[in-house]
Amino acid sequence: MSPDATPRSAPLDLCVRPASLAEIIDLRNEVIIQGTGRTSPEFPGDFDPSTVHMGAFVGDRNVGCATFLESSWEDEPAWQLRGMATAPDVRGGGIGARLLRESEAVLAQRSPIRLLWCNARKVAIPFYVKLDWKIETDEFLTPGIGMQRKMTKRY
Numbered sequence: 001m002s003p004d005a006t007p008r009s010a011p012l013d014l015c016v017r018p019a020s021l022a023e024i025i026d027l028r029n030e031v032i033i034q035g036t037g038r039t040s041p042e043f044p045g046d047f048d049p050s051t052v053h054m055g056a057f058v059g060d061r062n063v064g065c066a067t068f069l070e071s072s073w074e075d076e077p078a079w080q081l082r083g084m085a086t087a088p089d090v091r092g093g094g095i096g097a098r099l100l101r102e103s104e105a106v107l108a109q110r111s112p113i114r115l116l117w118c119n120a121r122k123v124a125i126p127f128y129v130k131l132d133w134k135i136e137t138d139e140f141l142t143p144g145i146g147m148q149r150k151m152t153k154r155y
């Protein structure tokens, strides 16, 4: 997908923007946290000043979320993507792709870092590959989550 292409199926009134943790935490909790055995939906670093929370909204409804934490990948400064989720009833409509693409633009304005990494759940790996992420590791098991691979993307 080209960097500025908007998926035709994305809702026309979709708004993607930096968000507060309060705006996205219910969706994160529903999609990412529930079922993992974690007791809190918060991630370490959620309240760090450098952390960027992004949300996709249709009207007041939060339909997509992602959080970017300052981190490093193989000793190079990088953002760690965590809590990437689209609401179940609107998946497959281009929201996740638009959220990640617009997040890259927001991050590029805030920091010279141009590298992302994440622990990608096995079911989500094809999504990241479509968005030009690169598989970096073999599968590993994360208790409560399942099989994952580390992935990176330069932007």
Ligand SMILES: CC(C)(COP(=O)(O)OP(=O)(O)OC[C@H]1O[C@@H](n2cnc3c(N)ncnc32)[C@H](O)[C@@H]1OP(=O)(O)O)[C@@H](O)C(=O)NCCC(=O)NCCS
Binding pocket: 001, 031, 032, 084, 085, 086, 087, 090, 091, 092, 093, 094, 095, 096, 097, 098, 118, 119, 120, 121, 123, 124, 126, 127, 128, 130
């Ligand atoms: C993974 C997830 C965020 C994708 O969000 P989404 O809004 O449905 O993704 P999009 O509609 O923008 O998909 C972009 C492209 O990836 C493809 N895609 C999305 N999820 C896919 C999947 N699980 N398997 C294969 N392809 C997938 C879409 O078909 C689309 O391809 P296209 O451009 O050829 O049409 C969403 O399915 C989700 O929240 N899953 C549960 C939580 C999760 O696993 N999060 C990731 C944690 S690492």
